[in-house]
Amino acid sequence: MEATVLDEAELRTFLAERYPRLVAGVALIAGSSAAAEDAVQEALARAWERSDRGEHFDSLAAWVTRVAVNLSKSRLRRLRAEGRARDRIVHAARAAPLDLEVRLDIEHALAALPRRQREVTVLRYYLGLDVDETAATLEVSAGTVKTCLFRARRALATALGETDPEETNDHAELR
Amino acid sequence: MPNFDDLLTRELERAARPAAPDLGHVEKEVRRRRARRGVVRRVQTGALTVAVLAATAGGFLVLEDAFRGGGTIPAQGPLNGDIVFVREAGHPFEVLVAPIDGSSSRVLVADGFEPAVSPDGTQVAMILGGERARTLAVVPLAGGEPRAITPDRVGAVDPSWSPDGSLIAYVRFGHDESRIWTIRPDGSRDQSLDIRGFADIVSPTWSPDGERLAFSASRSPENPLPTWDLFMYDLASEELKNLTTSPEIGETAVAWSPDGSTLAFERRQGDGPGEIWTMTPEGSGARRLATGDPTLFGPTWAPDGTALLASDGDSVLYVDPDTGSLTKLFAGREPSWQPLPDASLAPDPSEEPSSEGRDIGLDFRICNVETLGGIDFIGGGPAGRAWTGVPVTGDGRCPQSSFGKVIVAVDHTGDGLADSWWGPIEGCDFCRPLGATDLDVDGIDEIVVQNGFSIADHWIFRVPLDEGAAPQVEPILVAPPGHEPAGLPAGEPLVLGVGGDAGYSGYLRCETYPESPILVYTWIFAEVDANSDQEVHETRLSLGDDGRFHVVDTNDFTVPRGNDIPLELSTARACGVDWRLFP
Numbered sequence: 001m002e003a004t005v006l007d008e009a010e011l012r013t014f015l016a017e018r019y020p021r022l023v024a025g026v027a028l029i030a031g032s033s034a035a036a037e038d039a040v041q042e043a044l045a046r047a048w049e050r051s052d053r054g055e056h057f058d059s060l061a062a063w064v065t066r067v068a069v070n071l072s073k074s075r076l077r078r079l080r081a082e083g084r085a086r087d088r089i090v091h092a093a094r095a096a097p098l099d100l101e102v103r104l105d106i107e108h109a110l111a112a113l114p115r116r117q118r119e120v121t122v123l124r125y126y127l128g129l130d131v132d133e134t135a136a137t138l139e140v141s142a143g144t145v146k147t148c149l150f151r152a153r154r155a156l157a158t159a160l161g162e163t164d165p166e167e168t169n170d171h172a173e174l175r
Numbered sequence: 176m177p178n179f180d181d182l183l184t185r186e187l188e189r190a191a192r193p194a195a196p197d198l199g200h201v202e203k204e205v206r207r208r209r210a211r212r213g214v215v216r217r218v219q220t221g222a223l224t225v226a227v228l229a230a231t232a233g234g235f236l237v238l239e240d241a242f243r244g245g246g247t248i249p250a251q252g253p254l255n256g257d258i259v260f261v262r263e264a265g266h267p268f269e270v271l272v273a274p275i276d277g278s279s280s281r282v283l284v285a286d287g288f289e290p291a292v293s294p295d296g297t298q299v300a301m302i303l304g305g306e307r308a309r310t311l312a313v314v315p316l317a318g319g320e321p322r323a324i325t326p327d328r329v330g331a332v333d334p335s336w337s338p339d340g341s342l343i344a345y346v347r348f349g350h351d352e353s354r355i356w357t358i359r360p361d362g363s364r365d366q367s368l369d370i371r372g373f374a375d376i377v378s379p380t381w382s383p384d385g386e387r388l389a390f391s392a393s394r395s396p397e398n399p400l401p402t403w404d405l406f407m408y409d410l411a412s413e414e415l416k417n418l419t420t421s422p423e424i425g426e427t428a429v430a431w432s433p434d435g436s437t438l439a440f441e442r443r444q445g446d447g448p449g450e451i452w453t454m455t456p457e458g459s460g461a462r463r464l465a466t467g468d469p470t471l472f473g474p475t476w477a478p479d480g481t482a483l484l485a486s487d488g489d490s491v492l493y494v495d496p497d498t499g500s501l502t503k504l505f506a507g508r509e510p511s512w513q514p515l516p517d518a519s520l521a522p523d524p525s526e527e528p529s530s531e532g533r534d535i536g537l538d539f540r541i542c543n544v545e546t547l548g549g550i551d552f553i554g555g556g557p558a559g560r561a562w563t564g565v566p567v568t569g570d571g572r573c574p575q576s577s578f579g580k581v582i583v584a585v586d587h588t589g590d591g592l593a594d595s596w597w598g599p600i601e602g603c604d605f606c607r608p609l610g611a612t613d614l615d616v617d618g619i620d621e622i623v624v625q626n627g628f629s630i631a632d633h634w635i636f637r638v639p640l641d642e643g644a645a646p647q648v649e650p651i652l653v654a655p656p657g658h659e660p661a662g663l664p665a666g667e668p669l670v671l672g673v674g675g676d677a678g679y680s681g682y683l684r685c686e687t688y689p690e691s692p693i694l695v696y697t698w699i700f701a702e703v704d705a706n707s708d709q710e711v712h713e714t715r716l717s718l719g720d721d722g723r724f725h726v727v728d729t730n731d732f733t734v735p736r737g738n739d740i741p742l743e744l745s746t747a748r749a750c751g752v753d754w755r756l757f758p
Contacts, residue, residue: 011205015198024193034678041201045209106186126187139576157179
């Protein structure tokens, strides 16, 4: 994999190709799209700063994702304290009538997960990272990712009223 | 039955619904954040390339035409770093940084003078010029914006760092009287010494043990040269002693050697040339070291004490301390030589990345070290120190990411080694010890740790001196009932967010300080890109005798969007600490 730096051209490419989806993913983890935008923008600024200092990234996207996910954590406590306000952001500003129920279901289910399970779920099923990429992004082992995914899937299946076929086979290899 | 993976992916896709942001606005925001992080692009230049950035702060230039030879350039020595000096660039004076061979240099500050490098070699105190003339400021030697630490145009001159870096002595120059002041590098505890009756004072310089100040001064309002003498002031006893009393000779610009044995100073008689002399701190054994042609100014010592620097007004000169021979280094004056850490002594953490971390006296090494000195943990003087950093991993290497791993460590005994630590600090990433202040007015400092984020979170730590237990640094918690709407739940460490982004903004100010300090914290939320009200939560906090922050009162209300918040919100400095990010 060719190492990259974040310069003006790379920033524009990143913004056009990856930014909206990464913000949406971090928002699912953090529970706030505003906080997610904040975190992703800050991560990009830090990547740019590091590039200025001559650093290269094996995977710019993975680095920005990891830092943005991490940065969003420091906001969680405050966002929880501002629960009423956050609820308004999530449930009113972004809601559309047709699929409100579905969205609230999955958001509530996600919000009920432990932080780590929420992260691996979003990275795996929304941002499309495989187990190894998810592990590298979160700086945990692949085994941890698989364990978290298993528990998250089970909890989400329960919350969504679905049956996770792999729950019946605990030894199934998660992709 | 649909695959559950596909179901999850589909549900998340429907829930996420990525917006279509204004990418031009986002790009602008990323640029703004990058600039705010104080990034200075360092352009690597080879030796003797063309100078193109002479007037650009942070840029490099080469002293190609400034180097004048005049002798062999001496070896720099392992404890001597770069030289910070001043050069006139049109009307303003630039502060530059260069190695001793002058092979390259960079502009540190575009309009400043009288630089003094901190004992740890990372900061430079200086006097600003231009619109902020005679204001004392501190700037990282690595580059950045100078941070004023005194009120503007206060008449500051001649900064000098205390040996432990906890204080800066400087002179406030007045029309009728000049006085020596000391101030912490963060701008707190700005206070004058009780040294009176001098029309002008120059070059206060600390003894290596930090107990005395030598300086040159004149009691004459016209302060002609012969009226200048050298003085010694004992900080504990406040005793003032004349070191020289010669009626026909002026002695100025004194500098104390690192080993404490010698004072070097400027000496002039009549219209004769300026000379560099040395003598003992007791005033005996005076001898001429060097004579300039036509004159010499301002001796200053190399950090390892093996040489001096001076100036003839045009060039920075290397002065051999044994023979007095002079070697021109490069164009400039007012040199100050950067100390480098002595690897053979107790650990001296730096910000430089290291794959193995640094030993600060704990059972493990730590990485990404930030440090703050001048803290009084025991009520016995500002000899303590605080660090933040990340412990090495099990294989003894620095972890790739510092998030969630940052600890705080303190040296409360003043021996230079950490005595206790606490952590990891939840949510801490780019953390540093920001400042020290006595919030409960018990004569013992608390320390503030800042996380460098767009909203900068601040934790406050203390070292309780309970009898029968070893002092351990710990975060100060919020006493019940706390103030949940402001993010201050009871029983958790107090975390104060200052700054603004993503609809949130936090402010801090101080009331009735120093008699009875009250931190007034205002936390405001307004939904981004909507017409919702602004939710305002004001909390007054006081640090009690039980070592916890107590909510004195709260004030929660909403203000329609677009209306001003009817509260006094923020000042940069509150209760002795400058809480801003990159102030």
